[in-house]
Amino acid sequence: MNLALRLGAVVFLLAVWQAVAWLKIWPPVFVPEPVAVFDQLLRTSTEGYSGYTLAGHLLASLRRIVLGCLYGVGGGIVLGLLIGVVPVLRTLLGPLVTFVRTLPPLAYLSLLVIWFGIGEEPKVWLLLLAALPPVAVATADAVRGVHDDYLNAARSLGARPWEIPYRVVLPSALPEIVTGVRVAVGVAYTTVVAAETVNGVPGIGGMVRDAQRYNQTDVVVLGIIVIGLSGLLIDYLLQTLDRRLVPWRGRHI
Amino acid sequence: MPSPDPRAHTTLGSAAPVEAAEPFGAPPVGAAAIELRAVTRVYRDRPALGPIDLTIPAGEFLTVVGPSGCGKSTLLSLVAGFAPPTAGSVLAEGSPVTGPGPSRGVVFQQPRLFPWLSVSGNIAFGLKRWPKTSRAERVAELLAMTGLENAARLKPYELSGGMRQRAAIARALAPRPKVLLMDEPFGALDAFTRERMQEEIRDLWRSTGVTVLFITHDVTEATTLGTRVLALAGPPGRITLDAPVSGDLREKVEAAIRTAASARADTTA
Numbered sequence: 014m015n016l017a018l019r020l021g022a023v024v025f026l027l028a029v030w031q032a033v034a035w036l037k038i039w040p041p042v043f044v045p046e047p048v049a050v051f052d053q054l055l056r057t058s059t060e061g062y063s064g065y066t067l068a069g070h071l072l073a074s075l076r077r078i079v080l081g082c083l084y085g086v087g088g089g090i091v092l093g094l095l096i097g098v099v100p101v102l103r104t105l106l107g108p109l110v111t112f113v114r115t116l117p118p119l120a121y122l123s124l125l126v127i128w129f130g131i132g133e134e135p136k137v138w139l140l141l142l143a144a145l146p147p148v149a150v151a152t153a154d155a156v157r158g159v160h161d162d163y164l165n166a167a168r169s170l171g172a173r174p175w176e177i178p179y180r181v182v183l184p185s186a187l188p189e190i191v192t193g194v195r196v197a198v199g200v201a202y203t204t205v206v207a208a209e210t211v212n213g214v215p216g217i218g219g220m221v222r223d224a225q226r227y228n229q230t231d232v233v234v235l236g237i238i239v240i241g242l243s244g245l246l247i248d249y250l251l252q253t254l255d256r257r258l259v260p261w262r263g264r265h266i
Numbered sequence: 267m268p269s270p271d272p273r274a275h276t277t278l279g280s281a282a283p284v285e286a287a288e289p290f291g292a293p294p295v296g297a298a299a300i301e302l303r304a305v306t307r308v309y310r311d312r313p314a315l316g317p318i319d320l321t322i323p324a325g326e327f328l329t330v331v332g333p334s335g336c337g338k339s340t341l342l343s344l345v346a347g348f349a350p351p352t353a354g355s356v357l358a359e360g361s362p363v364t365g366p367g368p369s370r371g372v373v374f375q376q377p378r379l380f381p382w383l384s385v386s387g388n389i390a391f392g393l394k395r396w397p398k399t400s401r402a403e404r405v406a407e408l409l410a411m412t413g414l415e416n417a418a419r420l421k422p423y424e425l426s427g428g429m430r431q432r433a434a435i436a437r438a439l440a441p442r443p444k445v446l447l448m449d450e451p452f453g454a455l456d457a458f459t460r461e462r463m464q465e466e467i468r469d470l471w472r473s474t475g476v477t478v479l480f481i482t483h484d485v486t487e488a489t490t491l492g493t494r495v496l497a498l499a500g501p502p503g504r505i506t507l508d509a510p511v512s513g514d515l516r517e518k519v520e521a522a523i524r525t526a527a528s529a530r531a532d533t534t535a
Contacts, residue, residue: 168367169348169368171392
């Protein structure tokens, strides 16, 4: 039922799109036909675009997203734990994380390019910096929100002070951390196109940027659709992971 | 009810200060399970408890009853070592309590099971430094004692309220604590489950010989469960009654209640 509804909505959107294109209110450079975009899907998949196939572009982008998210999530969890557990670090690092979080990634891309050149490093760094704050903030809040009874229970069961963070605090904070990871991956996704504005080929963002330069709107639209669809798929995978990791989410114990 | 525990046969209530100074030494002979000496606790300029003097001999089932906010939970957290006394000293087997430890197991009002661990995992939490085989044996033993054999692999959110609290009791008993501290453990359960749990905790106390400090606001629960009842009034919490409950007194009370109930049933019939 849900699936039928969703498919119906997609078909409806495509129909509206095709109708608008047929009406020729705007030239194809503004609104390319769905057929043209589909044609580009086939051509970029087989012949390629800017020297790489669509899959090559997508894989390059996904690789950056995965790397950036891995580093960002790892760093975010460690930083969040430290901020949540050590009051001095909360005072010191808390505002810094908020500062970075409020910056648009493009604002520091230039700095990263100056520091790391135009290879893979600045792109992965950018995604790392985009993915880290949501995880750090979620972890820090969750760590501070762990009920005293859990900590007391662990301590009266003989857990040593240094064991508490990984035996109790971290797993207790897992639901919020996983939510933070989902947000982080989303932010990384929205950032990847920005990260690929400088020497972004191969990469979906680089492909879109090149297509924009030559007014190949059908390729631009194709790139947007591919980013969106792969993002949906990844979020679905993360939701599955969420159910596996925190089956107790939302249940009062 | 004579306890099989050898601790029950020692002289009670006389802590030996010399041995008490040794943190890792054997427990001083004759030391009480728990002793509070002129203990007070102040929360942000508000006296919450005391001064209180209290000796809990090993093997006792002490119930503490009083209205909400009278300081009974404060008393428990001081004995558990969750909070230090503002003045006075808390001794466990003659040694000062400096923090929580496996010699004093705690059961909270909410089960507070670790939701990411199975029932077995929760019970094994306090057995981390035990050898693997004896850990498994101990977990199996506790599952059997609390009737959770079939729930070993279940996660806490898959259990009923009563089973959760049983698992919490099993977890607290696993490291063989000398004292079991229970903070209104059955307060959140329905009446039927509560009665069953009351019977079960009495049986566990008899079979293990553990000393129990049981906090409740239910007078009937206090008098039917305890071998000794403490009434607390406050804040600041002070002992207003300290009375032993002998087994036959409890039986008399129960018989009296039964007679009264059947008499009422007769008159209504």
